[in-house]
């Protein structure tokens with residue numbers, strides 16, 4: 001199974017979400033940015049590396065949420081989410097089509113990659129408990 005880490009980057013009451021480009025797998029769907037964990041790499045090292053490469057941002061991972069296993073037509077992934085904070089950098093999109101700093105109450109309005117939906121739901125539940 002392919003392990004994919006993704007970052008829920010929280011900043012000023014919003015979270016960063018990204019739209020996959022037409023050339024990527026799951027084209028034009030929205031996701032939490034991240035990517036595959038390489039051999040010998042920790043989940044959090046992979047996350048920090050991917051966000052630097054894809055978005056030019058330095059992040060700090062915090063809480064690991066519940067991983068989601070999802071089977072797409074060509075492969076099965078384990079998608080492992082972490083809440084993260086932003087340390088520094090300005091967004092430069094290397095691969096994605098678009099990004100949005102989305103407020104919590106708009107998250108369900110986006111067309112998500114299917115594997116992300118349980119993660120969005122868990123995250124919304126966490127946020128409601130914190131209110």
Ligand SMILES: Nc1nc2c([nH]c(=O)n2[C@H]2C[C@H](O)[C@@H](COP(=O)(O)OP(=O)(O)OP(=O)(O)O)O2)c(=O)[nH]1
Nearest residue numbers: 004006025026031032033034035036077113115116
């Ligand atoms: N990064 C990321 N990938 C996701 C999410 N949800 C989801 O289903 N995926 C899928 C899409 C891809 O099939 C796979 C991750 O591939 P990727 O293309 O983002 O990873 P990568 O940057 O390491 O890829 P590569 O081009 O180096 O192979 O996981 C998500 O929230 N974030």
